[in-house]
Amino acid sequence: MALAGAAGLGWEGDAFDDEDLAYTREWLRSRANTIEGGSSEIQLNIIAKQVLGLPEGK
Amino acid sequence: MSVVVSNGQETLRLVLDEEQLMLRSTARQFVDQHAPVGRLRTLRDTRDERGFSDDLWREMAGLGWLGLQLPEAHDGLGLGFFDLAVVLEQCGRRLMPEPLVSTLLLGAQALLLGGSEAQQAAWLPGIAGGEKLVTLAFDELGARGNAHAGLATAKRTGDTFVLSGTKVGVLDAHVADLILVSAKVNGRVAIFLVDPTRKGVTVTRHVALDLRNAGTVMLDSVQLGADDVLGGLDGLAFGAAVLEQVLDRARIGLAAEMLGAMEQAFEDTIAYLKERVQFDRPLGSFQALQHRAARLYTSIALARSAVLAAARTVDTSRDPREVAKFAALAKVRASEAFYDVAREAIQMHGGIGMTDEHDIGFYLKRAQTTLVSFGTNDALRARWAELNGY
DSSP, rough: OTTTTHHHHHHHTTOHHHHHHHHHHHHHHHHTTTTTSSSSSHHHHHIIISSSOOOOOO | OOEEEEOOEEEEESOOOOOHHHHHHHHHHHHHHHHHHTTTHHHEEEEEESSOHHHHHHHHHHHHHTTTOOGGGSSOOOOHHHHHHHHHHHHHHOOOOOOIIIIIIIIHHHHHHOOOOHHHHHHHHHHHHHOOOOOEEOOOOTTTTTTSOOEEEEEEEEEEEEEEEEEEEEEETTTTEEEEEEEEEEEEEEEEEETTSHHHHEEEEEOTOOOOOEEEEEEEEEEEEEGGGGTTTGGGHHHHHHHHHHHHHHHHHHHHHHHHEEEHHHHHHHHHHHHHTTTTEGGGGOHHHHHHHHHHHHHHHHHHHHHHHHHHHHHHHOOOHHHHHHHHHHHHHHHHHHHHHHHHHHHGGGGGGGGSSTTTTHHHHHHHHHHTTSOOOHHHHHHHHHHHHH
């Protein structure tokens, strides 16, 4: 997205080709990856407790 | 468990075999027992003339580490670069100042890749036995680790050369029995074997931030012959290529050391988080710190994969460009992860982390140094991009 610049901002219209439009949708989709199946924060909790053995909070 | 990574052509095995696991555990035990980080403080404060332990070096030779990757014909064990990386990782855990990078990564690799049979026979057995230290002088002021930007020249007349120039940051130059020097002959890089006691050679030692030993090498019209060119006169044609390959191996070996260093700094920090009590609870029970620790853990895991893949590639690929890609990847990944780990390690130790009495500060000093060693990370990213056709 960053490399594509303004071409990475397309939603629809002739100004953008299929690839440009796909970027935008994939970028939006990727936000869900850090939430679904246990959020990133939950994964960090699991690493901290199960792998590193850090103690439970109060 | 089988962990593999794809480099596009083949899969690289990243797991250690039985013998490598044994080598790792022996190395770890030896380093833990004989090389506590605290001795860096003693070596510094006593202004030790050598800056490392000769006794330890001899013991490492006795364990076979110094000849691990050298051919059996030259008194080595004939193992791979991957095996050497296994040992370097353990040495890195305790930031060992012994001349591993200079002699095993720079000197030995240059002799292996570019040396004539006579040159290999003259130096490799001495390296394996721990009697000879060899380094490589390639960097110059302003060259920023770029092996081709140097101004040192060797003027050729027939089969004789007159070498002049100044090389900086030459690891272990003050103790080296042989200094390999890169210099341009008619505009092309060649590597010369220079005896530091030769007329016209001046070595000045300096102390670096991370307490690794290095010096400046001044060369004032040093007279050399055809036998002093790495690879003989044929070497004039491949000096530049050898230098690149040597530096790539050095980047990978240094990354293996960094991997051990970041793992140790991280382990020490986790132990401290469990033990140190503030506000009636262990520091490690605070979620703010738990998440930061977990992020470091993941970046160490990524660095580990990059380093192991790079070390493996030295043994499995005949294409220097393939090794160069992995060298750039491993060095950038490892040094940036190491720097993050070392900074966070100090932060999580709090005030005590800022004191010279505590060992953790040594890791940050080494991490800062690795960021700019053997080429800046910006230059290596550019190289990665170029090699991948971006």
